[in-house]
Amino acid sequence: MVIKTKKPEQDSDRKFNAFFQSRGWKPFSFQKKTWRAYLDGKSGLVHAPTGTGKTFAVWIPPLMEWIEEQNTKKKSTQPGLRVLWVTPLRALVEDTTRSLLEAVEDLSLPWTVESRTGDTSGTIKAKQRRKFPSALVTTPESLSLLLSYPETKLCFSDLRAVIVDEWHELLSTKRGAQTELCLARLRKWNPSLRTWGLSATLGNLDEAMATLTGHGKQGILVDGSIRKKFVVKTLIPRNMESFPWAGHLGGKLVKQVAEVIDKKSTTLVFTNVRSQTEYWFDALLSVRPEWKSQIGIHHGSIDRKERAQVENRLRAGNIKAVVCTSSLDLGVDFSPVEQVIQIGGPKGVARLLQRAGRCGHKPGAVSTVICVPTQAMELIEYAAAREAMKQGKIEQRSPLKSPLDLLAQHLITLALAGGFREKATLEEVRTAWSYRKLSKQEWDWTIEFIVKGGKTLGAYDQFRRVICENGVYSVPSQKISRFHRMSIGTITSDTSISVKFQTGKILGTIEESFISRIKKGNHFFFSGKLLTLIRVRDLTAIVKLAKSGKGAIPVWGGGKSPLSSELSKSVREKIEQFRMGKSKEPEMKAMQRTLNLQSKWSALPQFSEFLIEKTITRDGNNWFLFPFAGRLAHEGIASLIAFRMTQLEPMSLSVSFNDYGLSLCSNSEKTINEETWRTLLDPKGIVDQLLECMNQSEMAKRQFREVARVAGLIFQGYPGAQKSIKQVQASGGLFFDVFSKYDPDNLLLTQAKKEVLDRQLDVVRMTEKLEEIQSQKIILHSPNQLTPFSFPLWAETLRTQVSSESWSDRVRKMANELEISN
């Protein structure tokens, strides 16, 4: 194909053609489309799976543009800062810098490319502020920090483009909103600034683009996805008869998995949670002890150095397999990876695509993912995911709605950077998509919060974070400036215990609640090693290698992602096809016996039916409901029904939930008929009732930790932080209590509750589901034993109790239970 050019761009064209030819590549049409759009001064979003050449699509045109400018000038000059490259992971920054630099060197351009993150040394940062590189690779936090310096505006005066990598990862998070606010500022400085995003395919690409280009600006969506072929295979258990209905008992398939790994030179084995990574790493070694130095483990709690080692071996291709979590979902090419294994349900179509895309990295290659079920229902998920993928039903990721904690942080940042005026800044903030609907009342509250500390502080004159003089808001205190700069960002880290050998070598971090249950001298698994605990002191667990034996596997908090609505819809379709006898997939054939039992003992619900089972076990009366709406919405529905039941008569209920349904367990003998169920499942008034539930549980309090940290109430210290910082540390829970008591109208409390509703209980999906149920026929079954559907729920160990009893009663009851179990 010939590149059609209107202008005489011969020189740059020649250079770039040579560049591509030297690598044996031909530019794809989507890359050329991006180049032309960029040179026309447009912004946009390129969406494609990883390994399709997205990076070059957006990196080449700023270089082209510069070369053209040089042709018109008499003397060529070294460029100042022209491109900002924002990437979500610090770990990706170095790799990105390297690959951008490679292109520049191949083209022998005088451009400099440098990185800037929280890890960059102070000297280098100061040097960069004096003279910026031509392209700077950074993270949203570091960009925000840069904006807090008054001199940045001048340094950014020749900035032409901001590229945001892996935008799908940031989009629906506070870090995404932070990026949006930074972009709003940069666009205000330079209205012709171009913003280009790189994203995996999403269900709401237009919105994803709008969040980047800003409210009211047009962009161009470039589809680069056509080239990649995906294949989803499933490892069907050889003996379905004894395959578990519940639990993470996929260990049965370890031998088969090892055989799959044997066939290729390099494999990525993805699990859904960190503890599963530890479990599978150990399980693989137990069937293949000779792999000890040939396989690696990688997850977010393992020390960065250890992780980097594994990544380097992956890049070099001298590692047989790496067992990992989403920590390796993102990022640069690990070209040697030949296949991907997914352990457990994929939970989302986009996620499975993303993971599959980690292999077959050469443009044009096929990406194969082999799915390994850990329980029966996941087999249906695989068949469903393949179908949804084929139909292009990809999940959406929604931007946040005006998070005020982040706005408070950003406004202080702007106050530091030479101050801001109210009217112009409100306009600027509203150009960020997530804040386009920010109300004047929310704005006023946030201003009051940073100036006076909120309503209740009122006339307290010693509180001076931000002051307003002659209409300009600024930060008067050096100390507050320093505090603020140190705490810019939105990532909230848990109190974690670092795990160290006696020699001082750090292995990573685990949670305090886990280590507190391990006694001195006992074993546990971590970082793929069996360790003996020597002692715990000052947030450090000192360990040594254990010779042999068994050990506990740590559990880390952090949510499991729910089954997406796209995937759950597809799962229901698969069940429907099965009911009609139209299933063809190997997964569904394997499920035949299980689904027939479900149908025999209870029912396989049709689309128009809503199934409720009631089974009596030794725990009491168990009700099982199957909305198929994902674990978050199920938690919400379970809390709601439990709340409504306890309003009817005082009782204590245990609830549990998974991606397919929820259960309520009580020792009450009550029978509930269809009509009562319909009332219990009524979508009316759920928000108010959920808020009331929230007051009884500690959900909002836990969520407040993040809000308080972002809004600058909690200073996230680090080891060796100054004393003056330690004096002003308090936990999020404590702030929550103090505000609830003395300042109940504080909008940050409201925000925390909203975040629980949206993110933890998925109130939107809950409402949709409850409305759907109202139009369905409720079918009640009372099987004599647990069914394939209900058993996993029954076995779900995480149970939450809902009760309306007082503190003292609850304490007394728990104490009694303790006595009994002792």
Added chain:
Amino acid sequence: MNSQLEISWNARKLSLLADRAIHLASENVLFIADPHFGKAATFRKSGIPVPEKSTQEDCDRLAQLIKLTKVETLVILGDFFHARLGKTNEVHQILFEWRELFKELKILLIRGNHDIKSGDPWTDLNIQCHPDPFNLYGFECRHIPVTNSNKPFLAGHVHPGFTLRGKGKSSIRSACFHLNESKIILPAFGSFTGLKNIQPENKDKIFLTNGEDIFKVP
């Protein structure tokens, strides 16, 4: 008054008050630890907005306890102030007014780590300050607990908290008294203070309190 529990400790009768204090009626004395007065003010001066009411409320609560128990002596087991930065005029005013209510009351403070940094209370509060530890009534009053002490002691510093776990995921976390025959660690009196979860050993006893009720953990 909120609830209380009487225990016997080293042949003495003590009352553990849900209000996070200990009443030793035989000596007519009340013990509290870690009020951290002026903590909210310290935060505000550092640019962190915290509603001011906790110092006032804590003083009111303390006044109430002194009235009801009619003690002659108040022993504060350290950390009277949170930080030098929080020794503001407002805090001074609140404390002074509280002091005026009980002119005859004898107040002893065992200096805690925070007191050493922030300096002794204003002289018009008329508080006797002693270094840690200080012998009184045949036992030691300490701020920082020690592992090997010849005498039984009362101490603060830790801000002990305990998580009571029920079936499944249900749990309750509250402040607590942590004691055995050789020591009693008091919960922090200040309401704007955090908790540190403790790991009780074999013979330790834990008394949970939420400020209104007090309850022995078996």
